Amino acid sequence: MTITSMHENHVQSFQTGSMPYGGAAVADYPASLVSQDTDRKLQLAMKRALDIVVSFSALLVLAPLLLLVCAAIKLDSRGPIFFRQERWGRNCTKIKVLKFRSMRTDLCDVTGVAQTVRNDPRITRIGAFLRKSNIDELPQLINVLKGDMSLVGPRCHAVGMLAAGVLYEDLCPNYHERHAMRPGMTGLAQMRGLRGPTDRASKARARVASDLYYVNNFSFMLDLRIILGTVRSELTGGKGF
Numbered sequence: 652m653t654i655t656s657m658h659e660n661h662v663q664s665f666q667t668g669s670m671p672y673g674g675a676a677v678a679d680y681p682a683s684l685v686s687q688d689t690d691r692k693l694q695l696a697m698k699r700a701l702d703i704v705v706s707f708s709a710l711l712v713l714a715p716l717l718l719l720v721c722a723a724i725k726l727d728s729r730g731p732i733f734f735r736q737e738r739w740g741r742n743c744t745k746i747k748v749l750k751f752r753s754m755r756t757d758l759c760d761v762t763g764v765a766q767t768v769r770n771d772p773r774i775t776r777i778g779a780f781l782r783k784s785n786i787d788e789l790p791q792l793i794n795v796l797k798g799d800m801s802l803v804g805p806r807c808h809a810v811g812m813l814a815a816g817v818l819y820e821d822l823c824p825n826y827h828e829r830h831a832m833r834p835g836m837t838g839l840a841q842m843r844g845l846r847g848p849t850d851r852a853s854k855a856r857a858r859v860a861s862d863l864y865y866v867n868n869f870s871f872m873l874d875l876r877i878i879l880g881t882v883r884s885e886l887t888g889g890k891g892f
Contacts, residue, residue: 697871702802706795713789720751720777720786727777730756733790738807741833746799748807749790753778785885791836803874804835805862814855822855829862832869837881839865839873 710717721732733749740746754773774782781787791807794800800807812819819826840846840861849855865873 691869694869694871698801698803698869698874699798701871701874702795702798705802706792709789710792710796713792716786717789720781720789723777724752724775728755728775736809738809739827739830739834740799740807741830743827743830745810746794746807746834748800749793751781751787751790753781753787788836795836799833801833801835802837803865803877804833804838805829805865806838806840806858807834807836814849815852817852819855819859822852823859825863826859829859829866831866837877838862839877842877842880842884 724732730752732752734752734754735747735749737745738748753775754771755775778787791800795802808819814822838861840858843861845854845858845861849858
C-alpha cells in the first residue's frame with residue numbers, strides 16, 4: 652500500500668466520525684453534555700479571539716525584526732525568503748505553512764520527511780541562528796491570523812512525516828485524533844521538552860500522547876499556561892537546531 656493510500660484511509664476514518672468529535676447530533680446528548688459542548692464552544696471562541704489579537708499585534712510589533720531577517724536571508728544565500736510546506740491542519744485538511752528559509756535551496760526537502768539533525772549540512776549560516784532562536788517560526792503568525800493554525804495546539808506535522816523511520820499513522824493508530832483542533836505554533840508536548848528529531852519510537856509516542864491529552868482537556872486557561880511556559884523556555888535559551 653502506498654503512503655498516499657494509507658493517508659487517505661486514516662483521513663477517511665477521521666472524517667466519517669469513527670474518531671472523537673465525529674459529529675453526533677446535539678439532540679442525542681444528555682443535558683450535561685450539551686452544557687459541556689456549549690462551554691467548549693465558548694472556550695474555542697476565546698481561543699480564536701486570542702489568536703487574532705496576539706498574531707496581529709505581534710506582526711506589527713515585530714515588523715522591523717521580520718524585515719531585517721528577510722534582508723539577512725537574501726544576503727546569506729540564494730533562494731526565496733520563505734519556505735512553504737504542506738502540513739496537516741484541523742480535521743485532516745492540508746495547509747501550507749510558512750517559515751523563514753533556513754536551508755540551502757538546492758538541498759531543501761519540501762516534503763519534510765527528511766528531518767533536521769544536529770550539524771545538518773543543509774542549514775545556512777543565518778539559518779542556524781534562526782532555528783536556534785526559533786525566529787524561523789515567526790511567519791507562522793500569518794497562518795494563525797488566517798485561521799489555518801493557532802498559537803497553541805498539537806505541533807503542525809508535515810504530511811508523510813516519519814518517526815523512527817515509520818509513518819506516524821502506523822506508529823500511533825490514533826495519530827489523526829490530534830487533528831481535531833488547529834495545529835499550534837507551540838503546544839503541550841513542546842512545553843514538556845519533547846522537541847527535536849523523532850529518532851526514537853518512545854519519544855514520538857510521548858509527543859502524540861501529549862497532543863491527545865491537550866485535545867481532550869483543552870481549556871482557555873491551559874492555553875495561557877502553555878504560552879507562558881513557552882515564553883519562559885525561549886527566554887532561557889532556545890533549543891532548536
